[in-house]
Amino acid sequence: MSELTTTARPYARAVFELAKENGTLTEWSDALSFMGAVASDENVASVLDTPTLTREGKAEAFIELCESNIDDKQQNLVKLLAEYGRIEILPQVSTLFEAMKDEEEGSIEATIVSTSELSDEEKDKIATALKARLDRDVKITTEIDKSILGGMIIRAGDMVIDGSIQGRLQKMTHALNG
Secondary structure: OHHHHHHHHHHHHHHHHHHHHHOOHHHHHHHHHHHHHHHHOHHHHHHHOOOOOOHHHHHHHHHHHHHHHOOHHHHHHHHHHHHOOOHHHHHHHHHHHHHHHHHHOOEEEEEEEEOOOOOHHHHHHHHHHHHHHHOOEEEEEEEEOHHHOOOEEEEEOOEEEEOOHHHHHHHHHHHHHO
16 A cells, blocks of 8 residues: 555656646545545546556546546546556555645645544544644544544644553553563
C-alpha cells in the first residue's frame, strides 16, 4: 500500500498544482473521488487486468466508464496513468489530493475509531478540542472497531492519539517486558 502511495504522490502533487493554478480544486476533488471509486471497483479492476487489453484500450475503457463525470484534462490524467500502467493508483492520488486540498484550505480530516457509534455531541467536542490543538478546521469521520475493546483512537494527519483499552494493554505489556 505504501508503495502505491509513493507512486501516487507526484501525480497528486502535479494535479493539485494544476487545479490550484486554475481555481478548480473542487472540480478535481470531485473527479478524482469518482475516478478513485471506479478504479477501486473489483469488476473494473478485473476488466483492466485483462492481459489482451492494451494500455490505450485500458484508458479508453476507463474513460468510457467515467464518461460525463470527467473533463478533457482529467481524461488526460487517465491516459497518462494508463500509459505507465498505473490506473490502479487513482484511489491514492485522490486521497493525497484531498490531503493537499485540506492543507491549502486550512482544514484537516480526523478519523475516530471507537467500539460504538459516537453521538453528534461527542464528535463536536472532539472536533473542538482538535481545532484548538491543531489550529485548523477539523472534518470528523468515524469507524467502528470492536477489537480495540473500548476507548478510542484518533488520527489526524501524522498525529495519533491512542486512548483505546487495547492500546493501553499493549503499552503495559511492553513496559513490563521492556
